Amino acid sequence: MRPGTAVRWRRRVGRWRRAALATLVVGAVAYPLSGAARPEIPAPPPVALAAPTADTLTDVYAANRANAAEAARMAEAYGDRHRAAADRGLAGPSRQLLTFDGRGEGLVTEVLGDLAHADRVAVLVPGSDTGLDTYGRFRAAALALHRQLVAEAPGGVRTAVVAWLGYETPGTVSTAVATTGRADEAAPRLRGLVDALRGVTGPGAEVALLCHSYGSVVCARAADDLDVADIALVGSPGTGADSVAGLRTGARVWAARGADDWVENVPHLSADLFGTTVGFGTDPVSPAFGARVFDAGDGGHSDYFDPGSLSLTNLARIALGETTEVTHD
Structure with a gap:
């Protein structure tokens, strides 16, 4: 390849991506926010449990594992072996499920570490195309973060990670991914999770939200x-707010984007049309937004939690409250 050809090719690909994403935003305006329904996989309803406490966590985990095991049996009988395998994995004796719902695309909240005694808790909020069928990759990110926290935590500091698949994520190729609709439905659930964590952890525990893409x-x-003490936005298409002030939070707000993340090409616009907000407004890594921009290295959209990456190192430092150690872009 002649000198300069690779650069021109990357620019051409960037233009194609911008055009495709702009078309998606326009499509979200022009067409109803609906999608083809997939066949419903049989699963039991979630178990009805009181709000967890430090004393009841073991029972909560056990009840949700049993529910996942029953969901696996029902999915197997239905003929969906892939879902059955995912449910069986979640039903394993070592899994700590704070919540589980095997119906539809599926919802689960999984804890890594000793939540009841944690001094620092990191909550991972996923982006599009995350459900029980793809949960493994989301859990891999949570595991990588948990290992990083354990490795970097100062002596005596105990940590836990909460992998929160607590909402129906939009598909990447869908009109829903260009609107705030799913986020508006999810927000009360995320607030409920944080409240529930406060009923389990000690009074001095600090919580950080680490939010990827649509998350x-x-x-x-x-x-x-x-x-919460910190909110970190990585690979974000925008938040729906013009600035950090618009989030109305006392938490430290962080933002980062990898050098090879295609989300850079998402048009940063926002419009209220027909009762639906389309687009997400100001770029969170721009000076106008006002977040604390940190270095995410050279990775792409799915690389923020890769073991050994600069982004994972900085996210762990944020979750640990080691704010002066975070490297800035």
Whole structure:
């Protein structure tokens, strides 16, 4: 390849991506916010449990594992072996499920570490195309973060990670991914999770939200006066707010984008049309937004939690409250 050809090719690909994303935004305006329904996989309803406490966590985990095991049996009988395998994995004896719902695309909240005694809790909020069928990749990110926290935590500091698949995420190729609708539905659930964590952890525990892609829209919609110390937005298409002030939060707000993340090409616009907000407004890594921009390295959209990456190192430092150690872009 001749000198300069690779650069021109990357620019051409960037233009194609921008055009495709702009078309998606326009499509969200022109067409109803609906999608083809997939066949419903049989699963039991979630178990009805009281709000968890430090004393009841073991019972909560066990009840949700049993529910996942029953969901696996029902999915197997239905003929969906992939879902059955995912449910069986979640039903394993070592899994700590704070919530589980095997119906539809599926919802689960999983804890890594000792939540009841944690001094620092990191809550991961996923983006699009995350459900029980793809949960493994989301859990891999949570595991990588948990290992990083354990490795970097100062002596005596105990940590836990909460992988929160607590909302129906939009598909990447869908009109819903260009609107705040799913985030507006998810925000009260995320607020409920943070409240539930406060009923389990000690009074001095600090909570950080680490929000990826469309998950950053969810975190932004839930941020108003939420009892968390930090909110980190990575690979964010925008939040629906013009600035950090618009989030109405006392938390430190961070933002980062990898050098090879295609989300850079998302048009940063926002419009209220026919009762639906389309687009997400100001770029969170821009000076106009006002977040603390940190270095995410050279990775792409799915690389923020890769072991050994600069982004994972900085996210762990944010979750640990080691704010002066975070490297800035």
